[in-house]
Amino acid sequence: GAVVSQHPSWVICKSGTSVKIECRSLDFQATTMFWYRQFPKQSLMLMATSNEGSKATYEQGVEKDKFLINHASLTLSTLTVTSAHPEDSSFYICSASTGGLSNQPQHFGDGTRLSIL
């Protein structure tokens, strides 16, 4: 149970294009989803928290106009990297939580490796 599917796994695209990453909870309703960025050999950096039907909450230093997050349903959240540039290349991971409470584990997708040429 508690499976999170993230798509695509790999993306290679030219600088200036926009890339959309999908995160789906397959067998549970995710009231809260999280988007992380992970640099090589480093821990996860929380980018934003999204709650179904409301605006995402971005962490300090994360550009909301650059990283558009939509959580339109209880099973789907999307992250769009707009006008991507090489410095946006990274491993992006989503996770989902059933209630958004701190005593519940997060369930992670397999990540998306984004490479901007």
Added chain:
Amino acid sequence: AQSVAQPEDQVNVAEGNPLTVKCTYSVSGNPYLFWYVQYPNRGLQFLLKYITGDNLVKGSYGFEAEFNKSQTSFHLKKPSALVSDSALYFCAVSPQGSSASKIIFGSGTRLSIRP
């Protein structure tokens, strides 16, 4: 400031030997504690958590962790390591009563099990 420390970047263990991956934390109150494992090019997988109760928590794949309040530690252990346990392990802490977004991840420890 609240923090989680994983003092070892890498732990090397021979297959069949016991393993320990260390984690200490600095969080006010009684936090919730988690261990996750990450395989190459994959997301994190939940291993186990401590919320309350027995200090020894058992989780997936034969792993267990011991909560020590006085030492503010939550070390991950396994009695007999397998080569397939080789992966990146993250300790995480959430302040009690907070939202899940307040979870703090450690820097990760790479576990390498040699045959």
